[in-house]
Amino acid sequence: MTQTEGLFNRLANPTRFMSIAAAILPWLTGVTVILFAVGLYLTFFVAPPDYQQGETVKIMFIHVPAAWLAMMGYSLIAVSSIGSLIWRHPLADVSAKTAAPIGAVFTFLALVTGSLWGKPMWGTYWVWDARLTSVLVLLFLYLGLIALWQSIEEPSRAGRAAAILALVGFVNVPIIKFSVDWWNTLHQPASVARLDGPAIHSSILTPLLVMAAAFTCLFFVLHLKAMTTEILRRRVEALRMTQVARAAAE
Amino acid sequence: MMGNLGEHAAFIVAAYAIVAIVLAGLIAWVTLDARSQARLLAELEAKGVSRRSARKGRKRQASEAAE
Amino acid sequence: MSAFWALVRRDLRLAWREGGAISTTLGFYLVVVAILPLGLGPDLNLLARIAPGVLWVALLLSALLSVDRIFHNDHEDGALELLALGPLPLELIVVAKALAHWISTGIPLVLAAPVLALLLNLPAEAFGVLLLTMATGTPATSFLGALGAALTLGLRRGGLLLSLLILPLFVPVLIFGVSAINAVIIGPSPFLPSYLILAALTLATLALTPFAAAAALRLNLQ
Incomplete structure (x- = not known):
């Protein structure tokens, strides 16, 4: 060595x-x-209340942090995937695997809150807004990763296959965002309220930032806890193997 | 102010309720999973399957995988 | 390089011999396109407006249906391991097999598209663009499909999983393929920017996916 x-x-x-x-x-x-x-x-x-959105701006305080964590979660998976592919770092595998379901949940919440904001603002639950659409595709990328993890039994092989997929997806995220923006400008009916205001007043910005920090801390609490559980799970698996091996030897 | 959420109160309450329920579910899932794995590990160790041999086993597996 | 072309020729010969797979894919394409008017109603104006999107989506689904073949048979009978031991790097093996898939499946699907476009009342001036954009975009679908096939090789429910993994990656190709055709039919945006971005997407896919797919194959061959 x-x-x-x-x-x-x-x-x-x-x-x-x-x-x-x-x-x-x-x-x-x-x-x-x-x-x-x-x-x-x-x-x-x-x-x-916001002068334009009224009290519905409160939905932004949970929507924006969830959307931010959806992106950060996928970036975290991509960074972990590099660690797992290049250095075969065992913790990187664990980190990528456990971040996927948590990130997927926040992506789902970003979609649901965005849609609940859209109903009073746009008049429908779903608008094929560029942001909502790219977040939807991001959710599909998460689901693909989770499905791949579940389909391959051997953890080290599953880890590297998922790492390859995660990096391919990570390269594609900006491309998908760009193409959805393009597609949206071709189809967008003019003048709908955007999810992001032009300038945000500090009375709105402060709660938004505090909530974003709270969500981010919650993400890392859950991620750390899930990582330690995953390590325990692998220990349990290893112990079971020794148990079987011993029983066979006796 | 609380109690006066404007004409769209239902959507705001629904958004916060769904986020609270889903996050509570996620927290519960992570916590329960952690407990059950810790319990399984404790049970196996109580049966006398030692960690040391398990570690060797893991290392062997890791080196096999690396080959 | 001769080993590369020999592999392409071999895959094409195999695809030709078991011709059934290609006709199934073409049949699937026909049925998907033909069943849509039954769901949407026979309004020819509506069909003409959505024809580019329908033809593209159905083509992507048909291509997806056929990509898990790319490595499957060679993996089953051990030929893939022999190939990996041979002189050709795994990346080039991926390129050869994806290229053979494009020639044997992608091109027939592209050629079938104008015939199906007649069913959907696509305006006459769009037929040339339809062929051009599909011929430009389908290599990307074959290569992305090869990546999906490499990742899901030997897995249970591999085909379903492959769709979940790869369809989101088809989104950019779909958007720019359709918007290039729509630019000609309805305007007002010009044709060339969409088309050039589609071409760039294909080139980038051709350049990058072989490395990812080869890495995934190495996992399976260990």
Whole structure:
């Protein structure tokens, strides 16, 4: 074993990761709860109605963070995939696998809240708005990744196959966004309210940022917890194998 | 202010309710999964299947996969 | 390079011999296009307006139906492992097999499209553009399909999974293929930008997917 491999193995040591995660998680959970409390207070008791959207701007405070996490989750999977393909980092596999369902849930929430915002603003639940459409395609990319993970039983093979797919998808996300924008300008009926206002006043921006921070912290709490669980799951699998091997040897 | 969400109150409440329910479900799923894996591991270790041999087993698997 | 063309010729010969697969794909294309007016009503103006989109979507579905063949047989009988041991890098094997798929399936589908366009009352001036855009876009579908086939090789329900993985990646090709045809029929946007972007998408796909597909094949051959 070369020296660099040794270094990576030390960094990748799952036991060390478990103890770091166990130390961080309570603090991060506390921060998440506080941020949510502050964010919800600002949303419902402080933030004024928007002059254009009225009170429905409150939906933006959960829609925008969910949409941001949908993108960040996929980027996180792509970065982990590079780690898993190039360095065969065992934690990168675990990180990519556990981020996929969490990211997919936030993508789903971005779509649902966007649609509930659209009904009063646009008059219909679904508009083939460029943003909604690209987020919908992003959800399909997530579902493909999850399905691929579930179809391949052997974890290391599943990890690398999913990593290849995730990177191909990551290269495609901007291309899909660009083509949907193009398609939308060809078909878009003029003058609908956009999901993003031109300039956001600070009374709206502050709750939005606090909620975004709260959602982001929640994502990482869930991701860290899911990663430690995935490591436990692999230990259980390994123990079961030794158990079977011992029973066979006796 | 709370209690006066304008004419579209139903949509705002629905959006927050759905987000709350779905996130609660996600949190519950992650927590329950963590507990059940921890319990399974504890049971196996109580039966005397040691971690050390398991670690060797994992390493062997990893090196086989790398080949 | 001779090994590369030998592989292309071999795949084409195999595809020719088992001709059934191609006629099934063409039959599927015909049925999908023909069943749509039955759902939408026989209004020729409506059909003419949606014809480019319908022809493209049906073509993508038909191509998808046939791509899991690309590596399947060679994987089953072990020929793929032999090929991987041979002089040709795996990336070029992917290119050869995707190219053979495009020639044996993509081109017949493209040639069938104008005939089906008659059923949908596509305006006469659009037939040339239809052929041109489809001929430009289908290599991308064959190569993306090869990537999907490599990722799902040997899996249960591989075909269904392949559709879920690859259809979202077809979105840009679909959008620019249809918008290039629509530019000629309804305007007002010019034809050339859409067409050139479609061509660029195809070129980028041809350049990049072989590496990803070869990486996926290596996983299967270990």
